[in-house]
Amino acid sequence: MKRFLLIIVLVAFACPAGAEMYRWVDEKGTVHFTDDPSTIPERYRPDAETRKGPRETTPPGARGKSTTSPLSQPPPKTSEPQGFDVPLLRSSQLMFVEVLLNGRVKRNFIVDSGASYTLIDRGTARDLGITIDEYTPFIPVATVSDVILTPLVTLKSIQVGQAEVENVDALIYTMPSEKEGLLGNSFLGKFRVVLDSVNGKMTLHPVKGSPSPDRPGGYDRDYWAGRFRFLHYNIGVLRKLKTSYERKDARTELNRVNNAIRYFENQLGDWERKASLAGVPHNWRE
Template identity: 60%
Template structure:
């Protein structure tokens, strides 16, 4: 019998980290030109940039800009969301990264969250001051349609479905309150995420992702 050939493990990309108090930071390059030190947060759904960084990137926010709710103890903050052409940490680069514009209490320029990190398996090594990013995309095969695992596909679909549910709940709340301006902003965001979900569906169909991975 022919021995089965195991696909080679993807090579990890080492990214230097440094510690500031309890935080781990790394240098990132945004849209190929603006360099900043960001907090690395594997628990954050989105990458964040502060207003100053957004300004330096030439980003303008208006009434049509999609927003995402950030829930605080007493309030809901509608946070502008924009798409960056490229985000790079070390030699790892991701294109079309959704980021929120929000000033962090720590005064840091931003936070590297899962809208960037979810393209990799992340191994943090704070002792040696590095994180290793293993690209999730590998060779396409019957059990890895499009080169991605079942966990990746189900995670992506779950994220969009959950986000849309949350936005629709918030939209209904604003509708009840008669809050027209917030309603318009949330409506734009729902449309944005529905388009993103349609695009994901298109990619999944092309890759032959099973229907039950898309729920």
């Protein structure tokens, strides 16, 4: 196995869907993940975030009794859009799904809703005709032993079964152990994900519904707030990294980070315009 593995890939390898993970950020802006809270340095523990993978269901008739009381389950939303059922392939603790990239390249990707981004390997990037140049934004990614700058690209579309999302952010990286890619929240975040390992399927319920006073643009407060929080966080991390590279006079890295800052600032501007048109309250955008 290759020496350097992406932390977000390690999360998928180490934990089955639904496992509890902890996310923390050090003083350099590096994001870390662990399933053991005792490994988090004490000064970072108060700000550590708990994260869980997609919910896994047990269908009626499955063996064993549920450990969760039915009363603790939230009532189903009657207005929720119809979901898309997608076959799953399981290998050990990993779940894979077939994806169609840009309408022409098929791959089997690991499913991991705990990963912020979708990952594609370099061979897939070549097959898609993606090139990396001086204008490509790079973002910092923590590996086992280092922090590296990784190219960020936008795929025209990703289709999983009948579910399709356009303009999906993805990171290009050499995947470990011949894995072809990872389906992360840049795609899965557009859906409520339900995994049914007994029947070997994943159901994707679109989070966008009909616009209403409490769902401007068809999205609820959590979706809008999460999107703005994500963009503000990335811009903050990149600005800190920019300062570090300026001190080191690391011109190549500085150029890549500046490209990333411009990219996320443009994204933030686009989302501000969308939010204004949809009538999203300003306190949802902080």
